[in-house]
Amino acid sequence: DADVTQTPRNRITKTGKRIMLECSQTKGHDRMYWYRQDPGLGLQLIYYSFDVKDINKGEISDGYSVSRQAQAKFSLSLESAIPNQTALYFCATSPGQGHTGELFFGEGSRLTVL
Amino acid sequence: EDQVTQSPEALRLQEGESSSLNCSYTVSGLRGLFWYRQDPGKGPEFLFTLYSAGEEKEKERLKATLTKKESFLHITAPKPEDSATYLCAVQANGGKLIFGQGTELSVKP
Numbered sequence: 001d002a003d004v005t006q007t008p009r010n011r012i013t014k015t016g017k018r019i020m021l022e023c024s025q026t027k028g029h030d031r032m033y034w035y036r037q038d039p040g041l042g043l044q045l046i047y048y049s050f051d052v053k054d055i056n057k058g059e060i061s062d063g064y065s066v067s068r069q070a071q072a073k074f075s076l077s078l079e080s081a082i083p084n085q086t087a088l089y090f091c092a093t094s095p096g097q098g099h100t101g102e103l104f105f106g107e108g109s110r111l112t113v114l
Numbered sequence: 115e116d117q118v119t120q121s122p123e124a125l126r127l128q129e130g131e132s133s134s135l136n137c138s139y140t141v142s143g144l145r146g147l148f149w150y151r152q153d154p155g156k157g158p159e160f161l162f163t164l165y166s167a168g169e170e171k172e173k174e175r176l177k178a179t180l181t182k183k184e185s186f187l188h189i190t191a192p193k194p195e196d197s198a199t200y201l202c203a204v205q206a207n208g209g210k211l212i213f214g215q216g217t218e219l220s221v222k223p
Contacts, residue, residue: 105157
């Protein structure tokens with residue numbers, strides 16, 4: 001079983017719909033992240049959380065929100081999806097203190113907004 | 115502005131043909147440089163961390179090196195199973211992690 005699990009793996013939705021992407025991890029890490037990947041672009045950070053009571057905006061947080069329900073669970077919501085949010089979304093975790101570049105990624109959630 | 119650029123965008127090699135991938139960076143204080151491998155339909159998988167110029171790390175056919183302006187990922191005698199997209203990421207002062215756009219490597223038998 002994967003250490004970082006994302007659901008759903010694929011989702012097609014319509015403009016204006018609310019979407020939630022879920023992430024759960026069994027690695028025991030405190031830090032969790034949501035990234036977005038678009039063709040030809042580097043991974044971009046949407047939100048991150050260093051513990052259950054900590055939520056921080058990344059570089060492209062507009063149009064997104066997150067919830068850290070437990071140490072092992074971190075969900076990403078699109079309140080009203082729009083076509084330019086069509087992308088591949090990754091959840092990641094990391095151990096230790098503060099920021100680190102050694103991340104453990106899930107297998108991704110491909111979202112298509114029509 | 116902090117920036118990470120990978121080249122080439124795509125690289126096709128024959129099995130056994132050694133080559134290098136480049137990651138050039140401009141950041142305000144380097145805290146670390148990271149290499150990842152990403153297979154189609156999968157999330158990136160961590161490979162190496164480099165912290166200072168002159169440092170090298172090796173894993174099987176891969177060797178990563180670091181200078182003050184760039185990092186190279188050398189692939190020696192590659193095999194088809196080395197085909198993947200290789201991502202470079204740089205961590206600057208303040209902790210921000212900046213990813214390059216990746217190099218797609220294809221190794222043909």
